[in-house]
Amino acid sequence: MDCFIDTDFKKAIEFHGHRCPGLAIGYRVALIAIDCFPDKSQDEEIVAIVENNSCSIDAIQVINGCTFGKGNLIFNNHGKHVYTFFGRDEDKAFRISLIKDLSISNSSSTSKNIELFEKVRNGNATEEEIKIHNQMKDKKILDILNFDTNDLFKIEQVNMKIPKKARIYPSIECEECKEHVMEPLAKKSGSKTVCIPCYNEKDEQS
Numbered sequence: 001m002d003c004f005i006d007t008d009f010k011k012a013i014e015f016h017g018h019r020c021p022g023l024a025i026g027y028r029v030a031l032i033a034i035d036c037f038p039d040k041s042q043d044e045e046i047v048a049i050v051e052n053n054s055c056s057i058d059a060i061q062v063i064n065g066c067t068f069g070k071g072n073l074i075f076n077n078h079g080k081h082v083y084t085f086f087g088r089d090e091d092k093a094f095r096i097s098l099i100k101d102l103s104i105s106n107s108s109s110t111s112k113n114i115e116l117f118e119k120v121r122n123g124n125a126t127e128e129e130i131k132i133h134n135q136m137k138d139k140k141i142l143d144i145l146n147f148d149t150n151d152l153f154k155i156e157q158v159n160m161k162i163p164k165k166a167r168i169y170p171s172i173e174c175e176e177c178k179e180h181v182m183e184p185l186a187k188k189s190g191s192k193t194v195c196i197p198c199y200n201e202k203d204e205q206s
């Protein structure tokens, strides 16, 4: 398998901790994003808005340098394989959505395959079954790496309001746990100003 994989994908595997179809999807997305901004130099930021938090995001962090810490990775929890990229200083945004059904339950899967997948997931597969499963997984990864871009994704240039860079907010002290919390995220609980976990705890008790 290794000889079929290019160095950048290896980097993503190293970061992610294993190779998997999800990471391969993210890797393809990351390469498309690079192509979308051919004029961007290495240290100019592109921002990614991702609509899932699956394995694929790790490839985007490694290849595109989009990370939470830098503020150029935005997570919208929609459970969708949709990835939107934009440059900080331009109106151009590209929306990349997965159009191919790669799930284990898609029409090309046999019931035997699904059964095997379940067995491995539940930890009661034999060594031989695990081997077969890994071979199938590797084949799927190679397929994803080699599919024509247009068979895998729909890529559109979209107009969107580019989110402003995150502001730095003052911190205030939560009146319950006494820990500091960014001001816009503090909540009113009765007469007290509290952090979200303390607010939720109150909510559960009532």
Ligand SMILES: [Zn+2]
Pocket: 016, 018, 019, 020, 022, 023, 055
């Ligand atoms: Zn993974």
Ligand SMILES: [Zn+2]
Pocket: 174, 175, 176, 177, 178, 179, 194, 195, 196, 197, 198, 199
């Ligand atoms: Zn608190």
